[in-house]
Structures are given as C-alpha cells and as structure tokens.
Amino acid sequence: MTRASPKCDSGGKYSFRLECAGRTRGIAAVALFLFLSPTVVWPQTPVPETQSGTVPEEQAQQSGSTGDSTTQLDGATQASPQAAVATPAPDIVPVERKPESSEGQQTKRMFWIIPNFAAVSADTELPPLTAREKYSLALQDSVDYSSFVWSGMLAGQSMALRSYPEFHNGMAGYSRYYWRAFVDQASGSFFTEAFIPALMHEDPRYYTRGHGGFFRRVGYALSRIAVTKTDSGGTGFNYSEVVGNAMEAGLSSLYYPPEERSFHNTAINYLSQLEAASINNIIREFWPDIRHKMLRQK
Numbered sequence: 001m002t003r004a005s006p007k008c009d010s011g012g013k014y015s016f017r018l019e020c021a022g023r024t025r026g027i028a029a030v031a032l033f034l035f036l037s038p039t040v041v042w043p044q045t046p047v048p049e050t051q052s053g054t055v056p057e058e059q060a061q062q063s064g065s066t067g068d069s070t071t072q073l074d075g076a077t078q079a080s081p082q083a084a085v086a087t088p089a090p091d092i093v094p095v096e097r098k099p100e101s102s103e104g105q106q107t108k109r110m111f112w113i114i115p116n117f118a119a120v121s122a123d124t125e126l127p128p129l130t131a132r133e134k135y136s137l138a139l140q141d142s143v144d145y146s147s148f149v150w151s152g153m154l155a156g157q158s159m160a161l162r163s164y165p166e167f168h169n170g171m172a173g174y175s176r177y178y179w180r181a182f183v184d185q186a187s188g189s190f191f192t193e194a195f196i197p198a199l200m201h202e203d204p205r206y207y208t209r210g211h212g213g214f215f216r217r218v219g220y221a222l223s224r225i226a227v228t229k230t231d232s233g234g235t236g237f238n239y240s241e242v243v244g245n246a247m248e249a250g251l252s253s254l255y256y257p258p259e260e261r262s263f264h265n266t267a268i269n270y271l272s273q274l275e276a277a278s279i280n281n282i283i284r285e286f287w288p289d290i291r292h293k294m295l296r297q298k
Contacts, residue, residue: 122210
C-alpha cells in the first residue's frame with residue numbers, strides 16, 4: 001500500500017516544511033537535469049578513429065562534467081545508442097546505377113547460326129587488337145561450324161546452276177565445288193581480318209552505330225566498306241576490305257578452271273565480295289533491333 005505524503009503548506013509543522021523543501025529541491029534538480037540532458041548527451045558523439053581515444057577538453061567543458069572524459073563518453077553512449085552511430089557526410093550522395101540498355105547490343109551469332117564475332121555493340125570503346133588477336137579472329141570465322149554449312153550451301157547452288165561445267169556432277173563434282181567455296185570464304189576472312197589489318201594497323205571489327213534514322217544507319221553501314229577504325233583510335237581508308245577482297249578475288253582465279261581465268265570474271269568476283277560485305281554490315285547494324293523488337297529478346 002502506498003503511504004500518503006503530507007501536503008506542503010505554510011501552516012504545517014517544521015518537519016513537514018523540511019520535507020517539502022527537500023522535495024522541492026529534488027524536483028528542481030530533476031528539471032535541471034532534463035533541461036541540460038541534450039547538452040550532456042548530444043555533444044559527446046564518438047571521436048573519429050584518426051583522433052586519440054580521449055574526448056577533447058572543450059567537449060568535456062560543455063557537458064559540465066568533472067569526472068574522467070572517457071568514462072563520461074561511455075555513459076553517454078549507453079544512455080543514447082543513437083548518438084554513437086556515425087552519420088554519413090552530407091555531401092556524399094549515393095550513385096544509382098542504371099540498368100544496361102539492350103539498344104545496340106550485339107551477340108556472338110545472328111539468328112543463332114551466322115557468326116558475328118567481329119561486331120561491337122553501340123557506344124562501346126575497346127582497346128585495339130594485337131596482330132595475334134586479328135589472326136585468331138580470322139581463324140575463328142574460318143573454321144566455325146557455320147562456315148562448313150555455308151560452303152556446302154554455296155557449293156550446292158553453284159552445282160545446280162552449273163556455274164563451272166568442268167566440275168561435272170555427282171559427288172565428285174560437288175566436292176570440287178565444295179572445297180573451292182570453303183577456300184574462298186577462308187581466304188577472304190584472313191585477307192580482310194588478319195593479313196591487311198595487321199599490316200596497315202586497322203581494326204577489322206564492325207562498330208555498331210545503333211541510333212539515328214534508318215537511312216542514316218544504312219549509309220553508315222555502307223560507308224564502313226571504305227572507312228574503318230585504326231589501331232591508334234582514329235579513322236582511315238579501309239584497306240582491309242578494299243584491298244583484301246581484291247587479293248581474295250585474284251587468288252581464287254588460281255584454283256578455278258583455266259577457262260574462267262579472265263579479268264572480267266575476277267572483277268565480277270571482286271564486286272560480289274564487296275556486295276556481300278555491304279549486306280553483312282547492314283544486317284549487323286540492324287541485328288540488335290531485329291533481335292529486340294521482332295524476336296522479343298533482351
């Protein structure tokens with residue numbers, strides 16, 4: 001049971017007046033403590049690790065304490081855990097990373113079959129290829145499984161059209177068409193992606209534009225036949241395509257029948273190589289759009 005306390009009035013006894021005076025001083029002390037508690041607890045935040053473990057003298061004077069500063073810091077930390085949490089600097093703003101866009105993103109293959117190893121995604125800067133990397137790229141394009149399939153398709157088409165009657169028909173005739181078609185595409189890859197690029201210090205890769213109007217992008221893709229990026233980071237005349245395809249056309253005349261070795265046929269072969277390279281560049285340029293918008297792939 002709680003005992004009732006006597007009231008503090010002027011007509012009470014002396015003992016009651018002493019008790020009331022003591023209570024009044026206690027209430028005043030509590031009110032003073034509550035009033036001064038923000039100045040006792042708040043300034044005593046943890047000292048940075050680069051400073052010494054003792055609280056500065058000014059901090060101790062503001063808190064009005066007379067004891068050891070380290071002891072007071074521990075007491076303040078226990079009384080208010082929030083005061084011990086270091087707040088981040090106001091000028092530090094967290095950087096939000098944006099998700100990567102699928103616009104202009106190339107893949108290693110087009111339509112899951114056609115090799116696309118030499119295509120670079122839009123707005124991408126890559127270090128120049130070494131001579132060894134250029135030869136590796138040409139070898140990868142030459143011996144890819146799709147190269148054997150594509151050579152077989154070209155050989156079948158040529159035999160059906162009787163492009164070279166000297167080869168005759170049947171499996172023997174098809175094999176004559178086949179190995180020549182395979183050498184054509186392999187030599188074209190090495191001339192345009194390895195030999196000439198390494199000699200002229202050119203980058204044989206196709207850098208996707210990825211933005212702009214349709215005709216502007218088509219014009220850009222066609223211009224890459226005559227203009228290319230150099231190993232030094234600039235642009236220059238594309239010797240790899242112009243001269244490399246000419247060398248491939250000249251070489252092919254050596255292993256086709258003598259009846260087909262003429263300047264006219266070599267020129268036709270050369271122009272067909274440039275036409276194929278132009279179409280390939282256009283397909284490369286719009287492949288990210290086809291994959292994203294038509295095939296619904298990310």
